[in-house]
Amino acid sequence: MKQILIIGIGAGDPDHLTVQAIKAMNRADAFFLMDKGTAKGSLIDHRRYLCEQVIEGRDYRFIEADCPERVRDVPDYRGAVEDLNRDKRGVFEWMIGEQLQDGECGAFLVWGDPALYDSTIRIIEAIAAEGRHAIDYQVIPGISSLQALAARHRVCFNGIGRAFQVTPARRLAEQGWPEGMDSVLVMLDAQDTYRHFTGQNLTIYWGAYVGSADETLIAGPLDEVAERIRETRAELRERHGWIMDSYLLRKRP
Ligand SMILES: C[S@@+](CC[C@H](N)C(=O)[O-])C[C@H]1O[C@@H](n2cnc3c(N)ncnc32)[C@H](O)[C@@H]1O
Structure with a gap:
């Protein structure tokens, strides 16, 4: 054996x-x-x-x-x-x-x-x-990138008593914002999918290479920081040849 x-x-x-x-x-x-x-x-x-x-x-x-x-x-x-x-x-x-x-x-x-x-x-x-x-x-078990991301931004995955969803970006892009959900954790995004959701009163907590020496974090109202995240992602991808990032999107009350 x-x-x-x-x-x-x-x-x-x-x-x-x-x-x-x-x-x-x-x-x-x-x-x-x-x-x-x-x-x-x-x-x-x-x-x-x-x-x-x-x-x-x-x-x-x-x-x-x-x-x-x-x-x-x-x-x-x-x-x-x-x-x-x-x-x-x-x-x-x-x-x-x-x-x-x-x-x-x-x-x-x-x-x-x-x-x-x-x-x-x-x-x-x-x-x-x-x-x-x-x-x-x-x-x-290990500490997932999502747990590391939430810890670095000092946020919870869920609102009080609420559900949250974890999704690959491809699915979010195809199916849109999930019905009834106020917190969505997004992984495997090759396409800046968060940009589809501006104008909807969302906050984003984004992180690349979380936990490593190259860690980069950006958080704020999605409408205000989406462009900065797009530019930062492009620059990091160019510099490292690849990128590993994920984010939490949350509806503001
Ligand atoms: C194939 S999945 C593997 C996930 C892994 N099993 C986990 O528990 O995090 C790869 C995706 O995880 C996310 N990811 C992995 N490591 C990351 C990190 N250090 N910082 C940000 N996102 C990360 C990215 O969304 C990446 O596209």
Whole structure:
């Protein structure tokens, strides 16, 4: 039997690692690293750094592979994600099947929390269910980027006794503001989707690379700060080659 740990590592600040995550990392013989290309190489470096910082008195190794890319700008987004997950599963099976020995423990260090817009749990579940590889797996929660964002802006996700929604920007753009909701948390925005919602008395709490040394935060009435956020995003994307940002949109009473 091989043990697989799916460990949430937080959203960029090494201090986001929980005690539970540190204990789990100290059980692993190998860490699976999926390289997403040079621009995002710093995310791989961050994982190596975390291992150096918290693993004590034991040998471990990295099992590395290139991360398959999603085909972009196709009308069938869901199909493209399913294709990507099929390709990722092939890579996972190679890493677990060929590179991890029976009796060993291997760990995925998942950005933020593994339950939030990440496919690792689903892919490992499918591999375990198929039964070709004898694996047991466990999930260790992490501090998500949304929790980090709310903490840095010193706000709650929800109004008192109210519901809130977490959504990918694509869905918000397609379906509009969700009926009856006063707080919406938006992730995975490639298109400055918040700009569709000016003139509606909203406040935005926006953050990029939250928790890291490059953290950038802007908050205020959406109508007043939307343009500044757009310019800042463009500039950061240009400077770093990629951007990771999210935001809370809230209706003002
Ligand atoms: C594929 S999802 C992964 C989310 C992750 N599992 C989590 O718990 O935060 C990637 C999205 O998370 C958000 N994100 C991740 N890290 C972030 C950070 N440090 N600052 C702001 N947003 C972040 C961005 O919206 C990004 O597009």
